[in-house]
Amino acid sequence: MPLDKQNRIRLAVLILILALVLFTGSWISISLLYRTALNEEKARLLEIVNSQAFVLENLPAEMSSGPSFLKYIHRAYEEYYNAGYKSELAIGELKEGNIVFLERQIRKGENEKLSIPFSSIIAEPMREALSGKSGIISGLDFRSNQVLAAFRPLKSLGWGLEAKIDIRDLQTPFMNAVKTAAAVSILIFALGAISLFRTTIPFFERFIKSEENYLTLLQSVKDYAIYTLDSGGIVTSWNAGAENITGYKSSEIIGKHFSRFYTVEDKNKNKPEMDLYNAMVEGKLEDTGWRVRKDGSKFWANGVITAIFDKKESLVGYSKIIRDVTESMMAEKAVEENRERFQALSEMVAEWSAELEINPGNDIRTTWRGGDFERMTGYTSEEVNSINGLADIIYPDDLVIFNNSLEKVSRGDSFSIEYRIIKKSGEIRWIQVIGKPFKFSESGIPIRYLIAGSDVTEKKMIEEKLKTSINEKEALLRELYHRTKNNMQVINSLLQIYSLKADDEKIRRVFHEMVNRIQSMALVHQKLYQSKNLSNIDLSEYMTDLSNLLLASYSESMGRISIVFEMEKIPAQIDLAIPCGLLLNEIVTNSLKHAFPENRTGEIRIGLHKLDDNVIEMSVADNGVGVPPDFDFKNNMSMGMQSVYAICENQLHGEVSFESSGGVKCTLRFRKYYT
Amino acid sequence: MDKNSRILIVEDEAITAIMICENLKISGYQVIDPVSTGEEAVKTALLEKPDVIFMDIHLAGAIDGIEAAEQINESIVIPIVFMTGYTNQDFVERTKNLRPVYYLNKPIRIKDMERIIESL
Numbered sequence: 001m002p003l004d005k006q007n008r009i010r011l012a013v014l015i016l017i018l019a020l021v022l023f024t025g026s027w028i029s030i031s032l033l034y035r036t037a038l039n040e041e042k043a044r045l046l047e048i049v050n051s052q053a054f055v056l057e058n059l060p061a062e063m064s065s066g067p068s069f070l071k072y073i074h075r076a077y078e079e080y081y082n083a084g085y086k087s088e089l090a091i092g093e094l095k096e097g098n099i100v101f102l103e104r105q106i107r108k109g110e111n112e113k114l115s116i117p118f119s120s121i122i123a124e125p126m127r128e129a130l131s132g133k134s135g136i137i138s139g140l141d142f143r144s145n146q147v148l149a150a151f152r153p154l155k156s157l158g159w160g161l162e163a164k165i166d167i168r169d170l171q172t173p174f175m176n177a178v179k180t181a182a183a184v185s186i187l188i189f190a191l192g193a194i195s196l197f198r199t200t201i202p203f204f205e206r207f208i209k210s211e212e213n214y215l216t217l218l219q220s221v222k223d224y225a226i227y228t229l230d231s232g233g234i235v236t237s238w239n240a241g242a243e244n245i246t247g248y249k250s251s252e253i254i255g256k257h258f259s260r261f262y263t264v265e266d267k268n269k270n271k272p273e274m275d276l277y278n279a280m281v282e283g284k285l286e287d288t289g290w291r292v293r294k295d296g297s298k299f300w301a302n303g304v305i306t307a308i309f310d311k312k313e314s315l316v317g318y319s320k321i322i323r324d325v326t327e328s329m330m331a332e333k334a335v336e337e338n339r340e341r342f343q344a345l346s347e348m349v350a351e352w353s354a355e356l357e358i359n360p361g362n363d364i365r366t367t368w369r370g371g372d373f374e375r376m377t378g379y380t381s382e383e384v385n386s387i388n389g390l391a392d393i394i395y396p397d398d399l400v401i402f403n404n405s406l407e408k409v410s411r412g413d414s415f416s417i418e419y420r421i422i423k424k425s426g427e428i429r430w431i432q433v434i435g436k437p438f439k440f441s442e443s444g445i446p447i448r449y450l451i452a453g454s455d456v457t458e459k460k461m462i463e464e465k466l467k468t469s470i471n472e473k474e475a476l477l478r479e480l481y482h483r484t485k486n487n488m489q490v491i492n493s494l495l496q497i498y499s500l501k502a503d504d505e506k507i508r509r510v511f512h513e514m515v516n517r518i519q520s521m522a523l524v525h526q527k528l529y530q531s532k533n534l535s536n537i538d539l540s541e542y543m544t545d546l547s548n549l550l551l552a553s554y555s556e557s558m559g560r561i562s563i564v565f566e567m568e569k570i571p572a573q574i575d576l577a578i579p580c581g582l583l584l585n586e587i588v589t590n591s592l593k594h595a596f597p598e599n600r601t602g603e604i605r606i607g608l609h610k611l612d613d614n615v616i617e618m619s620v621a622d623n624g625v626g627v628p629p630d631f632d633f634k635n636n637m638s639m640g641m642q643s644v645y646a647i648c649e650n651q652l653h654g655e656v657s658f659e660s661s662g663g664v665k666c667t668l669r670f671r672k673y674y675t
Numbered sequence: 676m677d678k679n680s681r682i683l684i685v686e687d688e689a690i691t692a693i694m695i696c697e698n699l700k701i702s703g704y705q706v707i708d709p710v711s712t713g714e715e716a717v718k719t720a721l722l723e724k725p726d727v728i729f730m731d732i733h734l735a736g737a738i739d740g741i742e743a744a745e746q747i748n749e750s751i752v753i754p755i756v757f758m759t760g761y762t763n764q765d766f767v768e769r770t771k772n773l774r775p776v777y778y779l780n781k782p783i784r785i786k787d788m789e790r791i792i793e794s795l
Contacts, residue, residue, distance in 0.1 A: 485760070486688060489782055493694035500697055519782055526760055526781070552784055 011201070012193055019189035026181030034174040038148070041170055042136050045087065045150035048163040049134075052089060057156045064157060073103050087165035090142075092126040093158060099123050099130060101142060102159065116142050125149035129160030138167060225303070225322040231315045233258050233276055245301075245324045247294030258320070261291045263298065279305040280315055287322065300329040343370065350434075350452030351376050356409065358447050364409065376431065376455055378424030395420035395428060405435065412437050412446035418456060430460040474534055481529035488522035513640065516553055516589060520546055520581035524574060537577055539616075540567035540608050543584055547606055550585065554592045560601045561592065567608035570616060576672065579647045580618065586640040587620040587666050595624025595663065602663075614672050621665035633658040644668075676726055676795045678702075683725035684709040685716040685743065686758070687735040691783075695729065698785040704792065712736030713743035720747045727754045727795060729779070729788065732766070741769045748773055754795050758783055 056064070056073070063069060077089060091103040101114040101123075116123045118130070124139035125147070134152030141147040141164055149164030218226050218239050225242035227235055235258055238250040246253075246261060259272035266272070266289065279285035284306040291301040303322035310316050346353040352371035356364050374380055377393060394402050398419035408415040414436040420428050431453050439448035492515045499511035523546055527537040547563050572580065588604060596602050607619040627633075634645060644666070648654045654670025682704050686692035692709035699706045707723050710716050713734050720728060728747070732740040744755045756777040759766065770776055777791055 482760075490688055490690045492782065493688070493691040496694045497690070497697055500701060522782065530760070549782070549784075552786065555786055 008197065008201075011196060015189055015192045015196060019185040019192070022188060023182055023185035026185070027178055030174050030177045030181065033177075034171065037174070038170065041148060041165060042150070045148065045163045045165065046136055048087075048089065049150040049152050049161055052163070053152050053154055053161050056091075056154055056159075056161070070102055077103060087163060090126060090162045090164065091154070092123075092130060092160045092162075094118060094130045094160075099126050099142075099160075101126070104142075114142055125151040125162040125164060126160050129153050129162055141166075223323065225320070225324075227253075227258075227320055228308075229258050229276075229318040229320060231317050233272065233318075236317060242322075245293075245299065245322065246291075252294075261301075263290050263292055266290075275305055276318060279318060280307045283307055287320070291322070299324045300326040302329075346370055346452060350454045352454070353450065353452040356435075356449040356451060358409065358445075358449065364406065371452075376429075376453065377421065378427075383424075393421045393423070395422055405433065409435060409437075409446075409449055412440075412444075418460070429455050430457040432456040432459075477534045478529045481525040481534070485522045485525035485529065488518050488525070492518050492522070512553065513589060516550060516585055517582060519549060519553075520585040521578050523549070524577045524581055527577070528574060536571040536573055539570040539572040539577060539580060540565070541569075542572075542577060542581065543567065543606060543608060543618075546581055546584055547588055547604075550588050550592065554589075556599075557592050557596070560599060561596055562603045563588075564603050564605045565607075566605060568610060570608060570610055570672070572672070576652075579651055583618065583644055583647055583668060584620065586644050590638070590641055591620065591622040591624065591664070595622040595626075597625060600624065610672075611669070615669060616672055617667065617669050619665060619667045621663060623663040626660045626663050629660075631660065676792050678704055680726040680792060680795075681705045681707060681723065682792070683707045683716070683719060683723065683728045685711070685713075685728060685730045685734065685740060687711040687731060687733070695783060695785070695788070699788065702785065702789055713738035713740060713746075716740070716743040717746045720753060721750055724751060725753060727756060727792060729756045729758055731758050741766070741773075744770070744773055744776070756788075756791055 063072070073091065088104065090101055092099050092101045094100075095115075097118055098115045099118050099120075101116075104114070118127060120127075122140045122144045123142040125137055125141065128135070128137060129151035130153065132153050132155075136148070136150040138146065138148050141149065146167040147164040148167055148170060149162045151160060151162040153159070154161050221239055221241045222244045223241055224239075225245045226239045227242045228237040230236050235253050235256055238248070238253055242253075243249055257272075259267055262272050271289075275285055275287060284304055286303075287305050288302045289300070290298045292298055301322045302325045303320060306319045306321075308316045308319060347370075350371060352369070352373045354366050354370065355368035357367045358364055379393075391402065401417050401419045405415045405417045414434075416432065416434045418430060418432045420430055422428055433451055433453040435449050435451040437446035437449050439446070441447050495511050495515050495518070499508050499515070502508050502511065523542065524537065527542050527545075528534060531537050544565055544567070547565070551557060551561065551563055584606070588606070591604050595604075602623045605619075605621045607617070607621075609617045611617050633641075637644075645656055648656045648668050648670055652670035654668055657667045659665050659667075682699060684692050684695050684699075684706065686695065686709055689709075689711065692711070696706045696709055707719065707725055710719050711734065713736050715736070716728070716730065716734070717738075719725075728744075730740040730744055734740050734743070738746070740757060744757075747753060747755070752775075754775045754777065755773065756779050757766075757770065758779050758781055760781045779787055779791065
């Protein structure tokens with residue numbers, strides 16, 4: 001802040017006063033010296049007067065009575081300067097009412113006798129002496145000069161004696177000193193003023209401005225709380241940043257103890273006091289932790305408490321700089337939590353994990369390892385570092401699997417592989433390694449991979465056992481179907497053998513139909529043991545084969561009757577396939593037997609469709625001779641056709657319908673899954 | 676081949692074998708007594724030198740029908756008709772070097788047997 005005119009005048013007056021004080025002091029000192037000198041001069045003049053009076057009054061009478069006495073005195077005093085260069089001795093007598101100066105130790109050219117009326121106001125010291133008095137006086141001498149003079153009468157001679165000095169001569173050096181002091185004071189005033197206004201004030205103004213700038217800077221900083229505490233922890237200064245961060249205004253917080261920024265838990269542990277103590281002992285203290293705002297909310301503070309000492313190394317207080325790093329702390333915390341989560345997750349899903357860096361030229365390096373690689377492989381961490389991850393300990397037969405995975409890595413594909421490793425102990429273990437790229441270059445090339453490995457030997461063994469068990473069960477089931485089919489085939493063979501022995505055509509026909517029925521069931525078992533899953537067969541394929549077998553079994557129909565299939569693939573389990581086979585067998589047999597008499601030609605159309613997810617429609621239609629218009633299918637049918645109703649309605653909970661129009665069409669609808 | 680052809684049936688299911696033999700006999704063919712193992716098949720084939728062999732694949736004994744056919748083929752050329760429930764890749768691979776060879780799907784129909792015999 002620059003000085004205004006009024007302050008400049010004040011400063012000038014102050015300098016003037018100082019100069020006056022200096023002058024006054026000098027003047028007083030000089031005055032004291034002058035008084036001392038005056039007293040000394042008085043003593044000296046008295047000494048001179050008394051000593052010379054003693055000499056003159058004690059001269060022998062013959063000397064003092066003669067006429068030449070004055071000449072002797074004159075000669076004696078002519079070169080006498082005991083009174084000093086500026087002082088002089090004078091001898092006078094009273095003669096005819098006048099003061100006559102007999103001898104004056106005066107300056108050259110003034111040595112004539114001088115007579116001055118006794119009543120004159122001048123020659124005051126001699127008049128006193130001639131009046132019989134002695135002493136010292138300051139008065140006018142015979143020249144009307146103000147002098148300091150000691151005087152006494154010379155009674156034996158009837159004269160008066162005085163020793164005097166001009167007051168002016170006495171005062172001159174002191175007056176000169178006073179003038180010098182005044183000059184020095186004026187000089188000091190002038191130099192002081194010049195120095196003050198030209199140098200000191202600008203310097204201090206710059207200094208003050210710098211201080212002000214610094215303070216303004218501190219005050220205006222908003223991202224940092226900058227404040228000071230006294231030695232007891234009371235807030236003594238407060239900046240905008242402190243207000244911004246804590247919510248306290250300067251007027252609210254200055255004078256209050258800084259512990260209010262601490263949490264209750266910290267206060268209970270005396271942390272505020274401990275922080276100040278540690279800052280005092282160490283000089284400063286890194287200060288990080290939860291702090292409390294005015295509104296009670298918390299923020300994560302990071303800063304420094306610095307102890308401030310004076311020149312005597314006494315604690316003056318503390319400065320404190322704090323930053324609100326809640327967001328960055330939360331971000332770091334989130335990163336840390338993610339890291340921990342990732343760590344936990346990787347340990348949950350794998351015993352060991354690693355990060356691979358893919359460099360140009362397919363140079364693959366391991367940049368990070370997690371988990372317990374040692375436990376999995378038996379190799380210590382030093383040994384792990386000396387080998388190239390798993391590559392060096394892979395079971396030789398499985399190297400191709402590992403190398404395939406490396407190719408996938410270089411292509412940026414994910415992979416999951418299982419292969420064997422040879423542990424340090426020599427034990428062979430199965431491990432599973434999964435890998436996935438997670439970082440790509442700008443051109444989309446994978447540059448970072450995460451891989452995770454686990455010992456899956458036990459799982460592998462269980463899988464092998466399970467696989468073996470399943471294989472055994474499959475083989476058993478397949479064998480069961482096969483045996484069942486073979487047994488049915490044996491029954492058929494037996495029936496056929498007995499049929500050969502039968503003479504009656506009707507009996508042979510019954511045998512033949514029975515053989516076909518058994519064959520329809522045997523074919524299901526054959527299809528089942530030929531199927532992949534041993535539980536489902538394709539109903540359309542089964543019905544096609546069965547129809548062809550039936551057609552072939554009626555050799556007389558071969559060549560005249562053809563079968564046309566309009567079917568879609570429908571998977572069926574054994575409990576559906578067998579009734580379907582029996583149904584088809586009866587209906588197709590019926591058509592073969594009755595629809596084309598007298599060697600007629602024709603065709604049988606067999607349909608199989610899925611009406612919705614659960615309803616199947618099976619149809620057999622011939623273009624044979626048909627039936628009379630009023631024919632009652634249900635009540636005029638053979639045993640075989642009656643079984644169609646029984647199977648479809650009672651077993652499959654479906655429905656049967658017949659229609660006759662240029663042949664007979666039988667349509668069956670039933671549910672795929674029934675109870 | 677005519678009705679005088681001599682036929683060997685190799686079938687481990689005795690009833691089925693009898694049924695086939697009876698049917699063929701009724702049809703007028705000369706049928707050698709059926710055998711049920713691969714070893715017997717080889718032995719009987721080399722001994723009886725039938726005109727055609729109907730060979731089941733799954734047989735009792737140490738060798739199956741294909742191996743028995745191979746052994747027979749090493750010594751003598753006899754048409755062999757394999758009677759099989761279904762043909763898979765393994766079957767095709769194993770029988771591809773055998774000549775002459777035919778396939779007949781089970782269940783066996785005498786008409787099919789007769790058709791093959793007549794075509795030989």
